[in-house]
Amino acid sequence: MNDMDQxxxxxxxxxxxxxxxxxxxxxxxxxxxxxxxxxxxxxxxALIQGVETLRHRLMSSDFGMPDFLLSIxxxxxxxxxxxxxxxxxxxxxxxxxxxxxxxxxxDLGKNIIAGIYRAYGYRVVDLGRDVxxxxxxxxxxxxxxxxLGISAxxxxxxxxxKDIIRDVKAxxxxxxxxxxxxxxxxxxxxxxxxxxxxxxxxxVIEQTMAILDTD
Amino acid sequence: MxxxxxxxxxxxxxxxxxxxACSLGGKSLSGSLYxxxxxxxxxxxxxxxxQMLYAEYSINALDEYIHTQAGSIESRMFSRLARGCSPDCSxxxxxxxxxxxxDTYSSLIKDLSRQFMVDTxxxxxxxxxxxxxxxxxxxxxxxxxxxxxxxxxxGYCDWDLxxxxxxFDALDAGTIGVSLNDYDVMAPSKTISAAVxxxxxxxxxxxxxxxxxxxxxxxxxxxxxxxxE
Numbered sequence: 182m183n184d185m186d187q188x189x190x191x192x193x194x195x196x197x198x199x200x201x202x203x204x205x206x207x208x209x210x211x212x213x214x215x216x217x218x219x220x221x222x223x224x225x226x227a228l229i230q231g232v233e234t235l236r237h238r239l240m241s242s243d244f245g246m247p248d249f250l251l252s253i254x255x256x257x258x259x260x261x262x263x264x265x266x267x268x269x270x271x272x273x274x275x276x277x278x279x280x281x282x283x284x285x286x287x288d289l290g291k292n293i294i295a296g297i298y299r300a301y302g303y304r305v306v307d308l309g310r311d312v313x314x315x316x317x318x319x320x321x322x323x324x325x326x327x328x329l330g331i332s333a334x335x336x337x338x339x340x341x342x343k344d345i346i347r348d349v350k351a352x353x354x355x356x357x358x359x360x361x362x363x364x365x366x367x368x369x370x371x372x373x374x375x376x377x378x379x380x381x382x383x384x385v386i387e388q389t390m391a392i393l394d395t396d
Numbered sequence: 397m398x399x400x401x402x403x404x405x406x407x408x409x410x411x412x413x414x415x416x417a418c419s420l421g422g423k424s425l426s427g428s429l430y431x432x433x434x435x436x437x438x439x440x441x442x443x444x445x446x447q448m449l450y451a452e453y454s455i456n457a458l459d460e461y462i463h464t465q466a467g468s469i470e471s472r473m474f475s476r477l478a479r480g481c482s483p484d485c486s487x488x489x490x491x492x493x494x495x496x497x498x499d500t501y502s503s504l505i506k507d508l509s510r511q512f513m514v515d516t517x518x519x520x521x522x523x524x525x526x527x528x529x530x531x532x533x534x535x536x537x538x539x540x541x542x543x544x545x546x547x548x549x550x551g552y553c554d555w556d557l558x559x560x561x562x563x564f565d566a567l568d569a570g571t572i573g574v575s576l577n578d579y580d581v582m583a584p585s586k587t588i589s590a591a592v593x594x595x596x597x598x599x600x601x602x603x604x605x606x607x608x609x610x611x612x613x614x615x616x617x618x619x620x621x622x623x624x625e
Contacts, residue, residue, distance in 0.1 A: 202428060245421035247429050251509040284579030289515050296508045337557045337579040 188219050192227040199231025200244070200252040211259040221266050225302055228256050232300050240383050250293065256300045275393070278320040279330035280308030282341040287334035290361060293382050294330060301386050303328075314345045321353050328389060331375075333362040339369075346374040357392045359385070397567065400448040402528040409441050412524055416517045433513050436505075440517060443497035446525040447572040450490040450533065452594065462487060466566035469591055471555035473603035474548050478593055481545075485595035488533060489566045490547065492526040493574050493587040494518060502585075522586040530592070537594050545601040547590035550580075552614055553603055563589040 195210040207228075214224045235252050238244035279295050281288050288310040295305045306324045308316055321329055329349055333339035339362060346358050360370045361379040370378035376392045379385045402408075416437065417425060425433070453464040455478065462469040462478050464487050469475070478485050498521075502514050530547060537544045550559030560580040563569070569576075575583050582589065600606075604617035 202426065245424045247420050247509050247513055248424075248426050250512050251426070251429055251507075254507045254509050284577055284581060286581060286583065286585060289511055292511060293508055335557060335579065335581055336551065337581065 184217075188214075188217055188223075191217050191219060192223060195224065196227045196231040196234070199228060199256060200235045200248070207255045207259050208262065211262050215262070215266075221263050224263060225260070228259055229301055232256055232297075236383060236386070246382075250296070253296050253300045257296060260299065275328070276304045276306060276324045276326045277328040277330060277389075278306045278308060278317070278324055278326040280312035280317060280320065280332070281310035282331060282333045282338050282345065283311055283313045284341070285333050285335055285338040286310055288332070290334065290382075291330070291332040294332070294361065294379070294385055297382055297385060298389075314341070314348050317345050318348050318352060321349055321356050326353075326356055327393065329356050329358045330379075331358065331360045333360075333364065336364040339364050342375070343373040350374060359389065359392070361385075397449060397451045399572070400450065400529050400532055402446060402448070402525065402532075404444075404446070404525075408524070408528075409437075412441075412517070412521055413437055415524070416513075416520045419516050419520055420513055429509065429513070432510060433517075436510060436514050437517060440498065440501065440514070440521070443501050444494045444521060445497065446492060446494055446522070448490065448492040448525065448529045449567045449569060449572055450488055450529065451567055452486050452488045453566065454486050464566075467562040469555065469559065469562065471548070471553060471559070471603075473554050473606065474591070474593075476606060477545060477548075477598075477600055477603055480600055481593055481595040482597035483595075484542075485593055485598075488544070488592040488594055489563045489589075490526070490529055490533070490592060491563060491567055491569045491572070491574055491587065491589045492522060492529055493572060493582075493584055494522050494525065495573060496584050498586050499584045518586040522588055526588045526590070533592055533594070542594050542596050543598040545593040545598045546616065547588075547592050548603070549588065549590040553607070560589055563591065 191214050195214055198207040198210045211224060232252065235244055235249055239246065239249045277298050279291055281291050295307050298305045306320060308320050317329065320326065331342050331345055333342060342360055349356060349358060357376045359377045359379055360375040365378060367378045377388045379388055453466050455462055455464055457463040458475060458479055460472050460475055462475050498518050502511065505511050505514060526547065534544050548555065551557040557580045560576055560582060564576045574587050602616045604615050
């Protein structure tokens with residue numbers, strides 16, 4: 182078996198280790214891939230392919246959300262092993278800024294979306310919760326964000342989204358804005374000026390890629 | 397004003413464990429996650445100390461809304477329930493909280509899978525605690541020859557979330573460590589506030605009976621069901 186075949190086999194096994202039983206299996210195969218001198222970009226792609234397989238299983242109800250998130254956790258641990266090891270052909274830098282609106286303490290949904298974005302190779306700047314409009318605008322400015330994600334879980338806090346979107350679009354019209362949260366729906370999100378509404382974590386990547394493609 | 401501190405015994409915690417696992421997918425949950433969940437539940441069961449308050453208010457006037465001495469419940473659906481009760485109908489406001497121990501513990505969790513499971517466990521627990529209070533209210537009512545309806549909370553049905561302020565002030569919920577921010581969001585996070593009708597005759601216990609909405613995720617009555625609940 183030559184080196185290329187060996188590397189290919191390692192990547193295939195790495196991809197299959199995403200979601201496999203055993204907390205350390207994925208990390209062991211990332212370590213193996215690094216020792217085989219497989220380019221970081223290829224290792225990341227294998228991890229993303231593994232997550233994508235599980236996401237489709239989640240969509241078909243063949244896999245539960247808790248186990249999907251466990252897989253995301255292990256992929257993020259694997260990606261941490263690669264941090265600082267950039268090489269030519271690394272994932273494109275598509276900064277995403279994300280946060281929960283002012284007055285709203287609920288951040289689980291936002292945390293999940295942020296984790297999924299990271300697992301798919303996006304650079305995420307998490308502003309946390311209880312974030313005012315100025316902080317969202319500043320976050321977009323400082324990071325050159327192409328995507329802004331805004332979350333709200335209460336009917337009393339979601340109305341702030343309209344002002345945030347207006348303020349961000351006024352200064353950075355090229356930034357795409359995605360919103361999510363229990364009290365929202367597609368119609369309301371569009372009326373606020375959002376570019377996309379995310380109903381669940383399952384579809385966030387597809388919807389993000391779709392609005393980036395509209396440029 | 398009444399404080400209720402339930403005794404949470406072994407059967408309660410076993411039921412909590414079962415209901416949490418069921419909410420998370422039951423048998424579809426992997427063995428490794430079950431172990432993690434069990435460990436988190438073992439810890440939560442030592443940290444969680446539910447506290448509850450309730451108080452009864454007579455109804456001063458009943459039109460499209462329910463008007464009490466504490467303020468008005470601005471829900472046409474709930475008012476319809478009250479108008480169907482016997483004339484001795486009163487409103488009991490209640491608040492139940494798991495306390496800050498839960499929030500402190502969950503804030504330390506970094507793994508998304510654990511955050512998700514612990515959050516579910518907290519939601520299940522506060523609902524179970526509120527059910528215990530509901531049972532207590534029913535016992536109290538039956539001692540007076542009365543009945544109670546199911547709890548009705550601000551932010552659901554046609555009762556705007558701003559109704560939290562009414563309940564918060566009516567009970568002085570700060571005495572059990574519950575606060576309300578400028579957006580009517582309660583803290584600690586696992587806190588439930590609600591109103592319950594009490595009367596000699598409570599023929600309809602939930603407004604779902606009169607609701608024509610066919611996609612409500614919080615419906616508490618099967619579609620097409622007629623008669624009392």
